[in-house]
Amino acid sequence: MYPRAFHYHRAGSLKEAVAMLSQLGGEAKLLAGGQSLIPLMKLRFANPGHLIDLNFISGTSFIKEEDGRLRFGAMTRHAEIEDSSAAKKIPILHDCAAGIADVQVRNRGTIGGSLAEADPSGDWATVLMTLHTELHCLGNQGERTVPIEEFIKDAYTTALAHDELVREITVRKPSPNSGGAYLAFKRCAPVYPTASAAVQLTMEGETCREARIVLGCVGLTPIRAKQAESALRGAAVNEKSVSAAVEAARTASDPQPDMRGSAEYKHTLVGALVKRAIDVARRRALGEKVELSHIYA
């Protein structure tokens, strides 16, 4: 399958990419990892007249630990995050990076591209909403910082202006008594998840001090399940509080029926994922090492 013909532009810097976006207008699209865009172009769902390739710009792929934060260059590939010892210090990031699609896609796909696409079934936005995450965006007017909650506006819609791009993503490291877990369920490795749950808990003994619970693939954007968080906050994490949180998460989800399952099935699934993610997040917050990744047959 061939995409429609397009003009190819190779940006030498992010600034130049922004200038190209301004100059070329609405017909232009950025090419990051291409693992969503190229399939869309081959199916002719996306037909950009101009592609601006970001892959030849040096210094856009990095993971740095600095001032209690992790900094990710927008062009950092999922595989680089999966292999990064710095990223492993925030286990929920490793859960996510190591489970996206398959080896081949993780070698190409980028964290910045995933966020800027804002696919409702994407993994990164769901995970990063459980943490203090900021996107550093570069545009014609200079740079601005957008919290992840304000960045994701709707399905496939972000706060980015047409001539603006993501330069860097920063994530504040949670406190040592905080633990997170990301669990996504998918039919097989290369496909998008059917549903996913990201949980970050801060514990004091068996009591939960702070909770973030975000649901993926069950709405037009990741859904923050605030009632579910309230069910855990200040409570002992036990069968009763977890059941209440799971029920609240199920109620917060708004899944659409599709080839991956009925709405009812996804309601049930997301509850089960939240329950397991809470368990792993709690154990990690208490210092236990637990391996976790996307579940598929």
Added chain:
Amino acid sequence: MPDAVETIPIRLKVNGKSHSLTVEPRLLLVELLREHLDLTGTHVGCDTTYCGACTVLINGAAVKSCTVFAVQADGAEILTVEGLETDGQLHPIQRAFAECYGLQCGYCTPGLMLATHQLLARNKRPDEKAIRKAIAGNTCRCTGYQNIIKAIQAAARNMDGVQQRSSV
């Protein structure tokens, strides 16, 4: 859409051999390999980033070549299944797939062997879990994967053994 066909000059190395070509921007890497360089060992399966039959290595990293534009491989070193053997001798991965019956119809095999190549370059003795994860992006509709896993384990043993002998 461009009025006239635009072409871009690129240079790349495929299986150790340098090539200079001019390509249309929308040309996919898999089509460059198959149609322009006549390397038809890399297969097109699903053509939708799913099945992994088109897997090749770009600078050592496994990619689905149906989901990379040829212009993006400018300056890169590509390894395809044709580059595995040396002087008519099968690569240990190829030998292991043959000896362990790690294939039936063979359509997925080139992609699986390249995915194996990346795995064994980074993990000399992968356990079964690591192997399954490494080939999760490669679909085989014949074998049920059991013999593919045996083949990868055999290849790992043979390659590790060769390295140990040569380091003595």
